[in-house]
Amino acid sequence: MNGLFTPGSSGRPEIVLEDMHVRVLADLCGQLVEMVSPDDEESDPLAAELGLTGLGSEGTPTTPEDPALARLLPDAYAEDPDAAAEFRRYTETDLRLRKRDNARIVLADLAELLDLSEPQQPAELLDEAGEHRIVLDAQGVQAWLGTLNDLRLVIGTRLDVSEDMEAAEAKLAEDDPRRWLFAVFHWLGGLQDSLLAALP
Numbered sequence: 549m550n551g552l553f554t555p556g557s558s559g560r561p562e563i564v565l566e567d568m569h570v571r572v573l574a575d576l577c578g579q580l581v582e583m584v585s586p587d588d589e590e591s592d593p594l595a596a597e598l599g600l601t602g603l604g605s606e607g608t609p610t611t612p613e614d615p616a617l618a619r620l621l622p623d624a625y626a627e628d629p630d631a632a633a634e635f636r637r638y639t640e641t642d643l644r645l646r647k648r649d650n651a652r653i654v655l656a657d658l659a660e661l662l663d664l665s666e667p668q669q670p671a672e673l674l675d676e677a678g679e680h681r682i683v684l685d686a687q688g689v690q691a692w693l694g695t696l697n698d699l700r701l702v703i704g705t706r707l708d709v710s711e712d713m714e715a716a717e718a719k720l721a722e723d724d725p726r727r728w729l730f731a732v733f734h735w736l737g738g739l740q741d742s743l744l745a746a747l748p
Contacts, residue, residue, distance in 0.1 A: 552742035561746035562683040577655040584647045609636045616705040653691035696740040
C-alpha cells in the first residue's frame, strides 16, 4: 500500500488515494463507528439535542469485554475499580461520541470520492485504479489523526502487537490472513506519521 499525506500548495495537508485505499479505509471507519457508538445514545433524544449525553448514565458501567474496545476506552484508575467505574459513568459516552464523530468525518471525506454503497470483492479492489485527492481543513486534520490512531489501536490489539512485532510477523505463513492486517497496520502508521509531518 502507498498513499501518504504531503504538504499541499494551499498549506493544508493533502493525500492522493487509489480506489482500493478509499474502500479499505471506509470499511475500517464503518467498523469503528459501529464499535464505539453508545448502545443507548438514542434513549434520551432531549439530552442528545442539548449535548448532555455525557453527563452520566444509569447503572454502573464496566470495562468493555472486547479487548480492542477496552483499549479505546481504558480505565482511568487501574488500581481503583470503583473510581474507574465512576469516572467512566461520566465520561465514556462523550468519548465514544467523539471517536464516532471523528470516524464519520473521515468516512464522509471518503464517500465524496467513491460510491461506497456497493461492496466490492477483493479481486475487484485490485482491478480499480482510480486516484482521488483529499485536502484537509483543521477539523479534518483532527478527525483523521484521531481516527487513524483509533484504527491502529484496534488492529494492534487484534494482532496482539508487542515490541517483537517484526519477529512475530516474520513467522507468519505466506497465506496467513494476519499478513494483510499487518500491512494495513503499517500503512495506517505511515498515514498518521505523514499527516503529522505535513502540518504547517
